Amino acid sequence: MSPRLFSWLLLPCCLDMFRHELPGAQAGLVLSAAKTLVWGPGLEANIVLPARFFYIQAVDSSGKNLTKSPGENTFEVKIVSPVEQFTRIWIQVLDRKDGSFLVRYRMYATYTDLHIHILLKNKHIAKSPFILKGPVYHEGCDCPQPSGSVWEAHMHCPESFPQIDRDLSLFTSVNPDRNAQEIPQRFGQRQSLCHYTIKDDKVYVKTFGEHVGFRIFMDAILLSLIRKVRLPDMEFFVNLGDWPLEKRKPTDKIHPIFSWCGSNNTRDIVMPTYDLTESVLETMGRVSLDMMSVQANSGPPWSEKNATAFWRGRDSRQERLELVKLSRAHPDMIDAAFTNFFFFKHDEGLYGPLVKHVSFFDFFKYKYQINIDGTVAAYRLPYLLAGDSVVLKQDSGYYEHFYNELQPWEHYIPIRADLGDLLEKIQWARDHDEEAKKIALMGQQFARNHLMGDSIFCYYYKLFKEYAKLQVTEPMVRKGMELVEQPTDDLFPCSCQRKRAKDEL
Structure with a gap:
């Protein structure tokens, strides 16, 4: 846990205690509004996720964390924007049955500020209300943070991911010009591939092979990511099939292929699976199975x-x-x-x-x-x-x-x-x-x-950032590539208020 997240747990002792008798085997214990803990990325305005989330840990009056559920309706969460008459936000309080709760909410518009009220029998717990100073952007808002390092700091991304380091260590350099010719010749007839270029924060793609329907998952994560943070210009190939492709030995001339699955006998660069990626993007959307549910x-x-x-x-x-x-x-x-x-x-x-x-x-x-x-x-x-x-x-x-x-x-x-x-x-x-x-x-x-959504976004960003550093020729929008359009939202357009800034960190 980062120092900043941990600081949220240091709650002031002067808050009034609120008595809440616990059911069943925990009867006699008193749930403390003051000592109950609240933390998580969903309490920070700069962490934009498809479904934002934070945690509540129920604590009794003696300061001990509960290890069983105090009841699924123990806490009430309200999220409002003081300057808006209505807020289009769907909230769910999920009881994890171990004394803690996961609160998730999906925003369908961008708000000037948000006030998150967390209540125990109509009394605020911990430091509630939590105030997110805006603008607080929703998932569909195309408003990338221009500084990658600032975005990583906001997201509390780890310094590195060992798997990324392992995968990219096989490549001393990446030549987009050479790969643009050689990879389609080598794999394009028998396999299903996407050739992507990220240029000026836009996504371009060309497909190879017969079965390319799974490109929708890669399109979606790329579009979502560039709405949040400016990506470096880069060119890469994604394998849309199940099996990893690069079977050459590291001592031979291997090609960088991004895949959803790796193996001990191949040299593909591994990404989070399309299934896990979609579950993150569609949490509280069209999927019912995700890491929160x-x-x-x-x-x-x-x-x-x-x-x-x-x-x-x-x-x-x-x-x-x-x-x-x-x-x-x-x-x-x-x-x-x-x-x-x-x-x-x-x-x-x-x-x-x-x-x-x-x-x-x-x-x-x-x-x-x-x-x-x-x-x-x-x-x-x-x-x-x-x-x-x-x-x-x-x-x-x-x-x-x-x-x-x-x-x-x-x-x-x-x-x-x-x-x-x-x-x-x-x-x-x-x-x-x-x-x-x-x-x-x-x-x-x-x-x-x-394996939560914030970690998945961090992984993709780190992977693309480190890969882009290996490029030795300028990424290009190649012949036959098409622009992958951002989805439009006419009902709730987003006004981006970020300024272009130098990478300060």
């Missing part, structure tokens, strides 16, 4: 969860077939079933009938979550970690942008690639319940600290 839907308390390992999915890998056969042989330990058959012949005698899709939130009725590769890495891992079940993760040659920061036996329980020790690991978790619970909570904490 999971935190409020992580199932019953640990002691009440089913002590069975759970999995649902399609037949996209041989090991998944083996998993379902294991489940049929050991139904007391594993509940695994297919919801769809596509890649292999469906033998109902071996793999059982197809079952209906299960809501992802219902996964967390089970203590143990099996994470097993699909065509590449299983992109559900961020959401599994964000719940409060323990993840049994298959050893894999594929990885997402954050995998290398995860530690086995700290954030997850490792299982062999061939699943040969899966039953043994489930039994270990059953025999070491407290240790398994601790691993689940450490995985959850990792997801909360490293």
Whole structure:
């Protein structure tokens, strides 16, 4: 936590205490309005996210953090702009069931100032009301911060991301002119690629290959990012397929290809997956599963969860077939079933009938979550970690942008690639319940600290900034490229009040 964020936790002792009797097992405790903690990026005007968010930690009168929910309607949050009659802001207070709450809100217009009122039985808690001095820009506002370092400081971005350093260390330089010729020749006929140029804070693209529908995810994050911060001019290629492409050895002439998934046998530059990226952009929008919603839907308390390992999915890998056969042989330990058959012949005698899709939130009725590769890495891992079940993760040659920061036996329980020790690991978790619970909570904490929307935007920006430094020729808008237009909002146009400024930090 940054010093500035931490300073929010140092609340004045002189605030009046407010008595709030807690229900159930916590009855007799008194919830303190003064000592309850409030912090997070959603309390800062300069942190523009599709859905802004902050946290509330309930604290009792003795100064102890609550570890169970005091009730989902304990706190009321109101966000208003004093100079506006109406504010188009959607607010949700999500009870994380561990004594803390995640408050998220999505703005549909830009406001001069915002006042965030956080109330406990009509009494302000902590330093409420929090005042965001405007203008407070909404997600659709095209108003980039001209200084990248100022934006990074506002966002509290880390100094570096180890995966970015690893990926870019293979390239001493990048030649946009050469890549513009060689990469389409090498990959353009057989693969689905996008060739992007960022020039003067505008996005241009040319596609190669037949299946390029997934460019919508890359277009969306680029447009969102350049609405927030000025990007350096640059040229790069994005792989729209599942499998990473660059298989040459580092000693050979390798090409820089941006992909959503990496592998131990390839040299692609890894970005957050399209799934995680879209969930960030569409939080409180068209997606129902995102890193925030999971935190409020992580199932019953640990002691009440089913002590069975759970999995649902399609037949996209041989090991998944083996998993379902294991489940049929050991139904007391594993509940695994297919919801769809596509890649292999469906033998109902071996793999059982197809079952209906299960809501992802219902996964967390089970203590143990099996994470097993699909065509590449299983992109559900961020959401599994964000719940409060323990993840049994298959050893894999594929990885997402954050995998290398995860530690086995700290954030997850490792299982062999061939699943040969899966039953043994489930039994270990059953025999070491407290240790398994601790691993689940450490995985959850990792997801909360490293996989939220602000972290994803920081990752993309750092990646593009460091990549741009490697370019040795001028990025160009090439023949055949088209401008990717920013979406328009005629109802709530945005007046950008930023001034062009030199990079001061």
